[in-house]
Amino acid sequence: MKPIEIAKGIYNVGAVDWNIRDFHGYSTNAGTTYNAFLIIDEKIVLIDTVKKEFADQMLDNISQIVDPKKIDIVISNHTEMDHSGGLPRVMHRIGEDKPLYCSKMGLKNLSRHFPQKWNYHAVENGEGLSLGKRTLTFLETRMLHWPDSMFTYLKEDKILFSSDGFGQHYAGPEKFDDEIGDAIMPHAKKYFANILLLYSTKVLKLVETVMELGLEFDMICPDHGIIWRKDPGKIIEAYVKWSKQEPEKKALVVYDTMWHSTEAMAESIAEGIAEEGVEVKPMHLRKWNRSDIMTEVIDAKAIIVGSPTLNNQLFPTVADMLTYMKGLKPKNKIGAAFGSYGWSGESVKLINKELEVMKFDIIDPGIKIQYVPDKKGKDACFELGRKIGKAINGIDD
Numbered sequence: 001m002k003p004i005e006i007a008k009g010i011y012n013v014g015a016v017d018w019n020i021r022d023f024h025g026y027s028t029n030a031g032t033t034y035n036a037f038l039i040i041d042e043k044i045v046l047i048d049t050v051k052k053e054f055a056d057q058m059l060d061n062i063s064q065i066v067d068p069k070k071i072d073i074v075i076s077n078h079t080e081m082d083h084s085g086g087l088p089r090v091m092h093r094i095g096e097d098k099p100l101y102c103s104k105m106g107l108k109n110l111s112r113h114f115p116q117k118w119n120y121h122a123v124e125n126g127e128g129l130s131l132g133k134r135t136l137t138f139l140e141t142r143m144l145h146w147p148d149s150m151f152t153y154l155k156e157d158k159i160l161f162s163s164d165g166f167g168q169h170y171a172g173p174e175k176f177d178d179e180i181g182d183a184i185m186p187h188a189k190k191y192f193a194n195i196l197l198l199y200s201t202k203v204l205k206l207v208e209t210v211m212e213l214g215l216e217f218d219m220i221c222p223d224h225g226i227i228w229r230k231d232p233g234k235i236i237e238a239y240v241k242w243s244k245q246e247p248e249k250k251a252l253v254v255y256d257t258m259w260h261s262t263e264a265m266a267e268s269i270a271e272g273i274a275e276e277g278v279e280v281k282p283m284h285l286r287k288w289n290r291s292d293i294m295t296e297v298i299d300a301k302a303i304i305v306g307s308p309t310l311n312n313q314l315f316p317t318v319a320d321m322l323t324y325m326k327g328l329k330p331k332n333k334i335g336a337a338f339g340s341y342g343w344s345g346e347s348v349k350l351i352n353k354e355l356e357v358m359k360f361d362i363i364d365p366g367i368k369i370q371y372v373p374d375k376k377g378k379d380a381c382f383e384l385g386r387k388i389g390k391a392i393n394g395i396d397d
């Protein structure tokens with residue numbers, strides 16, 4: 001990526017990772033970007049860096065604008081290594097004694113990642129920094145995405161540098177929201193579902209605080225994906241909607257299968273749900289990545305989980321999905337379990353236990369069927385589907 005001037009004297013000097021397909025378990029089918037921002041003022045500032053492997057590319061981008069040695073200040077909005085991995089190369093190049101601004105937790109966390117004794121300056125929430133003609137303000141945003149996370153706001157240009165917030169794992173020819181339009185929203189939704197869903201309450205609180213402070217945004221610059229400049233309000237509204245986890249009339253039937261018996265049950269349940277006029281999506285766990293399933297979970301009202309019993313346990317992909325989903329803390333869901341078994345049949349009980357931990361409303365004890373579902377078994381699954389569909393429609397059974 002060549003440096004892109006996003007506003008007068010402000011550049012995205014980050015890198016595009018076209019080929020990444022697995023970001024710590026999140027399927028990044030469209031690649032991603034690591035955005036880093038250079039502000040040329042009386043003081044020259046670099047906000048965030050890139051993954052270690054892209055550090056030289058970023059320094060090359062900076063060199064096309066200014067000698068990196070002229071950078072006066074580095075700001076680290078977030079310690080995770082997709083944004084801090086380039087710090088050792090950058091600090092070495094610009095001068096190890098240059099001030100490195102971060103949050104208080106940033107200081108602790110960066111120190112745990114890097115042995116170098118950099119010239120850290122831990123900022124207070126709301127602290128300002130004059131660059132000459134422009135002023136930066138630091139906003140603590142703990143847990144969005146790590147305890148160290150903060151946003152940096154550029155008052156004069158009304159630009160928010162939002163770290164992971166409002167980001168998307170997307171690499172493409174488009175660099176701004178007006179260039180890609182609504183096609184970016186599924187990527188933003190997936191990012192929220194897999195990275196920020198468990199911090200929904202904090203997202204809502206943050207939006208409230210920003211409203212109270214009366215901050216205005218002409219541009220929101222996340223560290224991943226496109227920059228929001230045409231309509232920054234759109235992604236803020238979407239974050240509020242996703243944070244509230246208001247469900248739609250939609251159900252997911254998430255399952256795995258060994259000899260197609262649990263799959264046949266999934267299909268009958270899905271048919272029963274559809275019979276009630278509810279949108280339903282059967283999702284086979286070896287055909288769908290867990291991160292794509294989580295994206296669907298956000299606005300589904302019911303999550304129905306199916307697993308064969310394998311060696312007295314859940315099928316491994318089902319255990320994986322339940323563990324992953326539990327960590328992301330989806331709310332306001334109806335749940336139910338089903339599965340085929342040979343001789344012991346623990347899967348339904350084990351799934352229900354996990355759904356209970358997630359505080360799902362378990363509307364049925366679930367169905368387990370020995371070996372292969374016959375007509376009676378499939379009919380029972382269909383009726384379970386209808387029961388779920390009615391519950392989603394708000395009709396008592």
Ligand code: FEO
Pocket residue numbers: 078080081082083145146164223224
């Ligand atoms: Fe893009 Fe939490 O790092």
